[in-house]
Amino acid sequence: MTKMPKPLSHSGRAMGCSSSPHNPSSSSHLSFFLLLFMSLSLFCPCNGQNSLSQGQVLRDGETLVSSMGTFELGFFSPGNSTLRFVGIWYRDISVESVVWVANRENPLSDKNGVLTIGSNGSLVILDGSNSSVWSSSNSSSSSSQFTNSTAILMDTGNLILYPTEDTNDSSGSLWQSLQHPTDTYLPSMRVRVNSAMGENRAFTSWKSDSDPSRGNYSMGVDPRGTPQIVIWEGSIRRWRSGHWNGLIFLGVPNMTANYLYGFRLSSVESDGSTYFTYTPLNTSDLLRFRISWEGREEMLRWDATGNEWTILQSEPVNECEKYNWCGDFGICNIKKSPNICSCMDGFTPKYAEEWKKGNWTGGCVRKTELGCGKNTSSSLEEGGGDGFLEIEGVKLPDFADIGSAKNANDCEANCLNNCSCYAFSYLSTVGCFVWSGDLIDVQHFESGGRTLFVRVAGSELASRKISTILIIVLVVIGSFLFCVSLWLLWRFKEDVKACSILCCGSRKNELPLFDISNSITEPSSELSGQYDLEAKQVNGPDLPLFNFNAVATATNNFSEQNKLGQGGFGPVYKGKLPGGQEIAVKRLSRKSGQGLEEFKNELVLIAKLQHRNLVRLLGYCIKGEEKMLIYEYMPNRSLDKFLFTDQSKQNQLDWRKRFQIIEGVARGLLYLHRDSRLRIIHRDLKASNILLDEEMNPKISDFGMARIFGGNQDEANTTRVVGTYGYMSPEYAMEGLFSIKSDVYSFGVLLLEIVSGRRNIGFRSPEQSNLIGQAWQLWNEGKVMELVDPSIASSCLRDEVKRCIHVGMLCVQDSAAQRPTMSSVILLLESEAASLPLPRQPTFTSKRSDIDSDHYFDENDVNVSLNNASITRVVGR
Numbered sequence: 096m097t098k099m100p101k102p103l104s105h106s107g108r109a110m111g112c113s114s115s116p117h118n119p120s121s122s123s124h125l126s127f128f129l130l131l132f133m134s135l136s137l138f139c140p141c142n143g144q145n146s147l148s149q150g151q152v153l154r155d156g157e158t159l160v161s162s163m164g165t166f167e168l169g170f171f172s173p174g175n176s177t178l179r180f181v182g183i184w185y186r187d188i189s190v191e192s193v194v195w196v197a198n199r200e201n202p203l204s205d206k207n208g209v210l211t212i213g214s215n216g217s218l219v220i221l222d223g224s225n226s227s228v229w230s231s232s233n234s235s236s237s238s239s240q241f242t243n244s245t246a247i248l249m250d251t252g253n254l255i256l257y258p259t260e261d262t263n264d265s266s267g268s269l270w271q272s273l274q275h276p277t278d279t280y281l282p283s284m285r286v287r288v289n290s291a292m293g294e295n296r297a298f299t300s301w302k303s304d305s306d307p308s309r310g311n312y313s314m315g316v317d318p319r320g321t322p323q324i325v326i327w328e329g330s331i332r333r334w335r336s337g338h339w340n341g342l343i344f345l346g347v348p349n350m351t352a353n354y355l356y357g358f359r360l361s362s363v364e365s366d367g368s369t370y371f372t373y374t375p376l377n378t379s380d381l382l383r384f385r386i387s388w389e390g391r392e393e394m395l396r397w398d399a400t401g402n403e404w405t406i407l408q409s410e411p412v413n414e415c416e417k418y419n420w421c422g423d424f425g426i427c428n429i430k431k432s433p434n435i436c437s438c439m440d441g442f443t444p445k446y447a448e449e450w451k452k453g454n455w456t457g458g459c460v461r462k463t464e465l466g467c468g469k470n471t472s473s474s475l476e477e478g479g480g481d482g483f484l485e486i487e488g489v490k491l492p493d494f495a496d497i498g499s500a501k502n503a504n505d506c507e508a509n510c511l512n513n514c515s516c517y518a519f520s521y522l523s524t525v526g527c528f529v530w531s532g533d534l535i536d537v538q539h540f541e542s543g544g545r546t547l548f549v550r551v552a553g554s555e556l557a558s559r560k561i562s563t564i565l566i567i568v569l570v571v572i573g574s575f576l577f578c579v580s581l582w583l584l585w586r587f588k589e590d591v592k593a594c595s596i597l598c599c600g601s602r603k604n605e606l607p608l609f610d611i612s613n614s615i616t617e618p619s620s621e622l623s624g625q626y627d628l629e630a631k632q633v634n635g636p637d638l639p640l641f642n643f644n645a646v647a648t649a650t651n652n653f654s655e656q657n658k659l660g661q662g663g664f665g666p667v668y669k670g671k672l673p674g675g676q677e678i679a680v681k682r683l684s685r686k687s688g689q690g691l692e693e694f695k696n697e698l699v700l701i702a703k704l705q706h707r708n709l710v711r712l713l714g715y716c717i718k719g720e721e722k723m724l725i726y727e728y729m730p731n732r733s734l735d736k737f738l739f740t741d742q743s744k745q746n747q748l749d750w751r752k753r754f755q756i757i758e759g760v761a762r763g764l765l766y767l768h769r770d771s772r773l774r775i776i777h778r779d780l781k782a783s784n785i786l787l788d789e790e791m792n793p794k795i796s797d798f799g800m801a802r803i804f805g806g807n808q809d810e811a812n813t814t815r816v817v818g819t820y821g822y823m824s825p826e827y828a829m830e831g832l833f834s835i836k837s838d839v840y841s842f843g844v845l846l847l848e849i850v851s852g853r854r855n856i857g858f859r860s861p862e863q864s865n866l867i868g869q870a871w872q873l874w875n876e877g878k879v880m881e882l883v884d885p886s887i888a889s890s891c892l893r894d895e896v897k898r899c900i901h902v903g904m905l906c907v908q909d910s911a912a913q914r915p916t917m918s919s920v921i922l923l924l925e926s927e928a929a930s931l932p933l934p935r936q937p938t939f940t941s942k943r944s945d946i947d948s949d950h951y952f953d954e955n956d957v958n959v960s961l962n963n964a965s966i967t968r969v970v971g972r
Contacts, residue, residue: 201229
C-alpha cells in the first residue's frame with residue numbers, strides 16, 4: 096500500500112473554533128476574521144479528528160482517526176495501484192491492513208476526490224468535477240432524509256452516521272459501515288442469520304491483492320439446519336465450517352468453545368434474525384477474519400514482536416477441506432494419502448475405473464437398494480428391514496434438517512420410519528440431525544468429529560454381522576491358544592531354558608524386545624517378488640521384519656562394493672532383493688555414537704509417517720547385536736552430493752529442479768510439524784539428509800534425532816544437544832531449547848545453500864565467516880543476485896530467486912518468534928502476491944567448540960566439511 100495520508104488537520108479549529116480576548120488594536124480587522132472563520136468552518140471539521148460533520152469535507156491526504164487511535168479513515172491506493180479509494184485501516188501497523196472500502200467498484204483516478212456529507216444527510220464521495228462516485232444511501236435499505244448528520248469513526252473500526260442531535264445512541268444510527276462489510280469480519284461485527292432470508296453472503300473478496308473491487312469469492316452464513324460458515328466461488332460451494340452446535344462449528348478440526356476467540360450466536364433481532372459475533376479472549380489482541388482474494392478464510396492476529404499478521408487458521412488447507420472432494424457418499428481422510436477417498440460401508444464407487452485413477456468426484460452408490468417402500472405396510476412400520484451403520488469421527492454431511500426427537504433412540508426410530516431419511520446424528524446441544532438426500536462433503540477427523548448413522552439395506556447389515564462374528568470367534572480362538580502357549584512356556588520353562596543354552600549358547604546384549612535369529616522361516620514365493628521378510632510380524636511398529644540372511648545376500652554380504660556411504664549411525668549398503676527391488680540397508684555400527692535409542696526412535700517414528708517427501712521405511716532386521724533399517728533406494732543419493740561434492744552433478748541442478756526441491760522439503764516439514772499423527776521435530780535437517788529419487792523428488796531422511804511433541808507443547812529443553820554444525824538454531828545450540836522453529840532455521844540455511852550452491856560453514860569471504868552473513872550483506876546492499884550459484888545465474892527466474900533468498904533470511908532470524916511457521920513459508924514461496932516482512936540482521940554464527948561429535952562422511956568425498964559433524968552433547972569449559 097502507498098504511504099497512508101496524515102490525520103485530518105485542525106488548522107480550521109485553531110483559526111475559527113477557539114476564542115481570544117478582545118484586542119482594541121485589532122478591532123478594525125474583526126469583520127475580516129469573522130468572515131474568514133465562517134468560510135473555513137464550511138470545509139474544516141471542528142468536532143474532533145474522529146468525526147465529520149455536515150458541511151465539512153475530508154480531502155485526499157487527510158484522515159479521521161478513532162478516539163483511541165486504533166483505526167484510521169481516508170484515501171489510499173492499494174499495492175502498486177494508482178487508483179484512489181476511501182477505506183478504513185489499522186492505524187499503527189506498517190503492513191497493509193485495510194478492513195473496509197467504500198467505493199470499491201468506483202475508484203478515483205486522481206487525488207482530487209473528497210468525502211463529505213450530502214444535503215440529504217448521506218455520506219458521499221465526490222470526484223474533482225463534484226460528481227458523486229459513491230453514497231451511503233446506495234448501500235442502505237432506506238435513504239437518509241436527515242439534512243443534518245455527523246459521521247464518527249469508532250474504535251471498533253465502524254464508521255457510523257448519526258443524526259447530529261443524537262450521536263450517542265447507536266440504535267438510532269442512520270448508516271453503519273460494519274453493516275455493509277467488504278472482505279473483513281471484525282470483532283463485534285454482526286453477521287445476520289435468517290432462515291427466511293436464506294444464504295447471507297456477507298463478505299466478498301478483493302479481486303486481487305491490489306484491486307479491492309469484488310472478487311470471485313464470498314463468505315457468509317447458510318442458515319439451513321443449523322448455521323454454518325460457507326465460502327463460495329461464484330455460486331459454487333468451496334468450503335464449509337460444518338454445523339454450529341451452539342458452542343463450536345463441528346467441521347473445524349480441534350475447535351473448542353474457547354478457540355482463541357469467543358464466538359457466539361446472539362440474541363434475536365426485531366425481524367426474527369439472530370446474528371453471529373465474536374470477541375477476542377484477550378481484548379488487547381488485534382484479531383480479524385477475512386476472505387482472501389485467493390478464496391481462503393483466514394483468522395489473523397497481529398504479532399507486534401514480529402511486526403506481522405500471524406495466520407492462526409486458514410481454510411481450506413488440503414484436498415479433504417475442499418467441498419465434497421470425494422463425491423456423494425464418499426469419505427475423505429487426508430491421513431490415507433495418496434488414496435484419501437473411500438466409500439461409506441454399504442456403498443461402492445459409481446465409476447470404478449475413474450475412482451482407481453484418483454478421480455473421486457463421481458462419488459459412490461449403494462451396493463444394495465433400500466428395502467423401505469418395497470415391503471408390506473406392517474414391515475414398513477418396522478423400518479422395512481433397513482438398518483444403520485455407524486461411522487465415527489466425521490464432519491457431518493451438508494444440508495441437514497433438524498427433526499423432532501427427545502433422545503437418540505427417538506431420532507433413530509423417526510428416521511427408520513421415514514423412507515426419505517438416509518442418515519441421522521443426535522447431538523445433545525442441538526437435537527436430531529436428519530438427511531433426506533445424498534450425503535455430501537463428509538470428512539474423517541483423527542480427533543473430534545461426530546458419529547453419523549447411515550441407512551443401509553438389511554442384507555448389508557447381515558453380512559456385516561457375519562464378519563463381526565467371525566472376527567470375534569478368531570479373536571477368542573487366538574486368545575485361547577496364546578494363553579495355552581504362555582501356560583506351556585511357564586510349565587516347561589526350565590526345559591526350554593536348558594535346551595536354548597545347549598543349542599544356541601548364552602547370548603548377551605540382545606535387543607530386549609525380541610530375538611529372531613533362530614525363528615526365521617524362508618520367504619514364500621508370493622512374497623519374494625516384493626520383500627524377503629519373515630511371514631509373521633512382531634509386536635511394535637507396523638513394519639515387516641526382514642530375514643537377516645536375506646539382507647546379507649541382497650548386499651553381497653555387506654561388501655565394500657555395495658557400500659553407499661557412512662553416517663553417524665553406521666555404514667549404508669545398497670542391496671537387491673530376489674524380486675529385483677533395490678533397497679538401502681542402514682546398519683548400526685558397534686562404534687557408533689548413536690545406538691539403541693536412536694534405532695528405536697527412527698523405527699517407531701518413521702513407521703508412523705506417510706508422505707511423498709519423507710523417505711519410506713520398508714522394514715527392519717535384528718539379530719543379536721545386529722540392528723538394521725531397510726529403506727527404499729534413492730538412485731540419485733543425497734542433495735549434498737549434487738550441491739557440494741560432485742561438480743558435474745551440480746550442473747544437473749537447474750533452477751526449476753532446485754525450486755521443486757525447496758518446495759518438497761518445505762511440504763515434508765509442514766507434514767511433520769502439523770499434519771502427521773505425531774507432531775515431530777526433526778532436529779537434524781541438512782543437505783546430506785535430503786535424498787533424491789529417480790525424478791529428483793526430495794525425501795527427508797534420518798529421524799534418529801527427531802523428537803515427538805505433545806498436542807499443546809510448543810517448546811522443549813534438552814541437556815543433550817544433537818544436530819549438525821551450521822544448521823542448528825541459536826537457541827538450540829546455546830540453550831538446548833528446540834521447537835518447530837528450530838527446524839525452520841535449518842530449512843532457512845538449507846534454502847540458502849540450494850540457491851548459492853555453497854555450504855554455510857565451509858563458505859569463507861574477507862568480510863563474512865559463513866553463508867548467512869554473506870547473504871545478509873548482499874541482501875542489505877541490494878546485490879542479492881551475487882549470491883546465486885553461477886551455474887544457474889543466467890537461467891533462473893530472478894523474482895523467484897529473490898523471494899527464496901528473502902524467505903531464507905526470514906527463516907534464519909536469531910529469535911525463534913520472528914521466524915515464520917512452515918505453513919507461512921509455503922505460502923510465501925508459492926504466492927507471488929504474498930507480502931514479505933523485512934528480516935532483521937542475523938548475528939549468530941556457528942564456529943568450532945569443545946563438542947564431542949560423530950562425523951558423517953562418504954568414501955567418495957574428497958573434502959570433509961564441518962557441517963558434516965553431528966553433535967551429540969555440549970560440554971562446558
